[in-house]
Amino acid sequence: MAAFQPPTQHRYGHCDSYFVESHDDGIYAIRAEARERARNIARMQQRALAEELSKMTAEEYQEDIVDHMEYMESQTLADVNSIDIQTEIQWFMRPYLLDFLVEAHAAFQLLPETLFLAVNLLDRYCSRRVVYKRHYQLVGCAALLIAAKYGDKKDRVPTVRELKSMCCSLYDDEMFTQMEWHVLQTLNWIIGHPTVDAFLQLALSEGPFDPEVEHMTLYIAEIALFHKDFVSTRPSVLARSALALARCILNRPQANTSEWAGAYDAQTVMTLSNHLYQPSQVLSRKYASVHLSSVSATVDDFLQRQAQIARRAAAPPTPPATAVIEESKPITDNNMNPQTPQKTHHGAVMQHGCLTPPITPENEQFGHGYMAKPLAVHPVYPSTPTPDHSSNMQHQVPYYPNAYVSAQHH
Template identity: 80%
Template sequence: MSYQQEPQPRYGNCDSYFVESHDDGIYAHRAEARERARAIARMQQRVLAEELSKQTSEEYQEDIMDHMEYMESQTMPDVNSIDIQTEIQWFMRPYLLDFLVEAHAAFQLLPETLFLAVNLLDRYCSRRVVYKRHYQLVGCAALLIAAKFGDRKDRVPTVRELKSMCCSLYDDEMFTQMEWHVLQTLNWMVGHPTVDAFLQLAIHETEYDPEVEHMSLYIAEIALFHKEFVSTRPSVLARSALALSRCILSRTQVNTSEWAGAYDPQTVMSLSNHLYQPSQVLSRKYSSIHLSSVSTTIEEFLQRQAQVAKRAAAAPPAPPAALLGEPKPASDVYGGPQTPQKTQYGSVVQHGCLTPPITPDGEFAPNNVIKVQTVSAPVYPTTPTPDHPANVQQPQAQYYQDLYVQPQHV
C-alpha cells in the first residue's frame, strides 16, 4: 500500500497568511513622492491663479469701481420715506439690530451679509408701510435673503432656526411669504456694494493689518445703529471708518491723493461721536480675541482721552481774548447721541433674544414720552398680513401681556 506524499508549499512553511515583503518600503516611498508632487503642483497652480486674478483685477479695477459706485447710488434707502412710517419708529431700530447681530454671529455668516441685510431692511421700509408686529419678521427675511445671496450654503439659516430664535412668534409660512414679498418689493435687486466690499478694496491698497480691519468693521457696524448714517454711501463710510481706525491705533494714514485715503472729515467726526456708548451686543461681539478685542481697545482709548481732557480742564484758565477762537474741549467730542440700551431684556438667551416686534407706545421712548401720531394715512401698500391667530386684534392690555413673555431657551 502506497501513501501519496503531500506536495510541499511553494514558498516553504508559513505559520501566518501574511507574508512580509521587503518591497513595501519602496512602494510607500514612491506614493509619498507622488503625493508631494501633487501638493507642489496644486500650490503652483494656486499661485499662478492668484497672479492672473491680480493682473485681471488691476486691469478692470476702474470699471469695477465705476459699477460699484453706480450700484450703491441705485440701492440706497430713503430716510424721508422711513420717517413717515405710521407705526415703526427710529428708537425701535437698535433693538432689531441687536437681534440681527446676534443671529448673524450665531450662524457665523460673513461680515458683508449683515450690512446687506440691514440695507434690504431699510430699502423695504422705504417702500412699504411696516407694522410693529412685522418689524422683526422683515428683519429675519432680510437676513435670510442676504445669506442666500452671498454666504456659504451650509451656513444659510433655515426657517425653522429663525422661527426658534423668534420664540415661535411667526409661522413657517409667514417667513416664506415675507421673503417673497421683500424680493418683489425690491424688484429682485438684491446686489448692493456693502461697506465691507469697499473696505476690502481700501485695505488691499496698503499693507494688511487685521487689527485695523476689525476696528473698521466695528466702527461701521456701530454706524448701522444711527439714523444719520443710513443715507451715507458705503464707500464714504468705509474710508471714513478706516481713517478713524488708523487714528485710534496710531497707524500711518494713507495719502489723501489715493482712493483709500480720500475720507470725509465730517463723517469721521460723526463716527467718533458715537464711539462712547455702543450697543452692548456689538461690544461683546468685538471683545473676542479672534476679532482683535477692538471694543476693549476703543474703551481704553476713550478713557485716555477723558483723562487728557480732565487734565486740560484743571489747567489755569486762559485769557478771555484767547477763548474766542478756541475749539471745544476734547470731552465734548464724544458727547453725541448714544445708542439706546436694552432695559427689559438685559440677559441674552442662549440662541438669541426676542426683539419685541410690537412695542407699546412710549415704552422704550426717552423719558417715557408717548409719541402722538400726526402722520396722515399711509401712501404705500402695507406689509402682507396672513390670516394667523396671532394677527387678530385683541384687547390692548391682554395682547401686550401675552406678547412680552420671557423667551424660552431653545
C-alpha cells in the same frame, strides 16, 4: 522502489503563507509618498499661478469694478426720509432689532457682508412699505434669511424653524415664507448691494495686512448701522471714513490722499467718532472677543484717554498744592454722548405704500400692546391679500415681547 523526488520549487521561491511581508514594501511606500508630495507641490504652484493671474486681471479691471460698485450703491441705497415718515415704527426701536440681528448673525456664524446686506434690505423695504410694529422683527428675519441665501455658505444659512425659535414662536412658518417673498417682490428681486465690507476689502488691499485695523473698522461700521445718520450714507464713503477713524484710534499711518482709501469724508469721520461713546452692549460684547482683536476694549481705553485730556485742558489753573484731577469722574456732557434720535409723533402718512403682509394672528400670547393708529393709506402697489383686521386694531400688540431674543436661546 520509486526514486526520491525533490520538492517542486516555485518560480518566486518557497512560500509558507499567502500573506508575505516583502522587503520591497518600504520602497513602494517611499515612492508613493514622493508622488503625493510632487502632486501637492504641483497644486500649490497652480494655485499660486492662478492667484497671480487673478491679481493681474483684477488690477487691469480694478477701475471698472470700483465704478460699477459705486454706481450700484447709489441704486440700492435706502431713503432715510421715507423711513422717517413711517406711522408705527420709530427710530428708538431700531437698536432693539439690530441687537437681535447681530446676535442671530453671530449665532449662525455668517459672513460680515451678510449683516450689512441684511440691514440694507431691511431699510430698503421700510423705504417702500408701511411696516407695523408687530412685523418689524419679521421683516428683519426675512432680510437676514435672504442675505444669507444670497452670499453666505449654504450650510450656515438659517432655517425657518431656527428663526422661529429665536423669535419665541411669535410668527408662524408661513409668515416667514410670505414675508421673504414680499420683501423680494417689493425690491423687484434686486438683492445685490455693494456693502461696507466689500469696499473695505478694496481699501485694505492697498496696504499690508493688519487684522486689528480690519476688525476695528468693522466694529465702527457696525456701530453706524444702529443710527439714523448713516442709513443713507454710501457704503464707499462709510468704509473709507471708518477705516480712517480706525487707523486714528490704533495710531496707524493714514493712507495717502492719492489712494482710493485716502479719499475719506472728514464730516463722516467726525459723526462716527461721536457715536463711539455709547455702543450697543451686544455689539461691544461681540467685539470684545480675542479672535476679533478685542477692539471694543481698545475703543474704551482710547475714549478714556481722550476724556482725561479734555478734562485737563478744560480745568481752570489752581495752586499746585490743591490741584486735584478727578480721573474717574465720567463725562456728563450730552454733546459727548449722542443718543439715537427719536422721531416725534405726527400724523404723516406714506403716500406710496401699502400695508405690510402677513397679518399677525390675534391671540393673548403677545402681551399688552400699544394702541395702534389707523392707517389712511392709498396704495399704489397692489395690496397683498390678507384678512381685514381693522376692527381689532385696538388689540394689536407691540412689535417686541422682549428687548431682544438672545442667540443662546437657539
